[in-house]
Amino acid sequence: MPYTAEHKARTRERIVMAARELFNRHGFESVSIDQIMARAKLTRGGFYNHFPSKAALYAEAVQSFTDQNPFALRLARWKRPLPEPRKLARMLVESYLSDEVLDDADLHCPLYALPSDVVRAGPEPQAAYTAVLRSMSAILRNALPDDVPDAEARVHLIVTLCVGSMIIARTTHDPALGRSIRNVARKQALALLAT
Known part of the structure; x- marks a missing residue:
């Protein structure tokens, strides 16, 4: 059957x-x-x-992070109406840079966990990686009013702060240094969301 x-x-x-x-x-x-x-x-x-x-599976595994990440899963369990966009973006930054996510390799975002691999894996995984990047960027962009002249630059900077600080925190041998870098990145990212 x-x-x-x-x-x-x-x-x-x-x-x-x-x-x-x-x-x-x-x-x-x-x-x-x-x-x-x-x-x-x-x-x-x-x-x-x-x-x-295997490359097609890799692309789907990367893409799956869009709706199978700690932030998305938390929102799926949310019993109230979703928070307004700025609060949602702040929640994303806080979740992304959290100790919980850093300490659990299964929760790692492909933006910081897999960049070198994605480059070598070919166009399908690269397209999936780009989709994850755009998904994160969209949440951040929705948090900024339309009249903010440098909104796109702010979004790119926030993504760079989040991803870059997690790469360093994940790879450094000094946990205190990694924590400090994530704290600075969090502070700066949240400041960029406040207009």
Whole structure:
């Protein structure tokens, strides 16, 4: 008996989530299809029923961060109307730069966890990476009034502060230095949101 569309969708989602965790921890080149399928508790033979290539899976794993990140998951559980755009953007910055996110490699955003890998993986992952960047930028841009003349520059600077400080915090051997850099980035990003 053939599997239902719902079963296929759930299986595909398991593969994507397993891949995302492994790619975040080990990088694109170091993770095999066999490892991904084992992590998803599936056999390798089923991989090509869902994806034409590892690069296509990588692109989907990167793209999945748009709605499977700590901030988006928090909003999905939100029981009230969503906060106004400026508060939403502040929440994004706070969540992005939090200790919780830094300490959990499975929650790492591909913008700071995977940039070198994405460059080497090809156009599909690069397009997915760009979509994640645009999604984050859109939340920040919505927080700034239309009459702010340097709104786009502010958004780019906030993204750079968030992503750059997380790269440094993730890679430095000195936790105090990483914390200090994230605190400065948070302060400056929030100041840029205040007009």
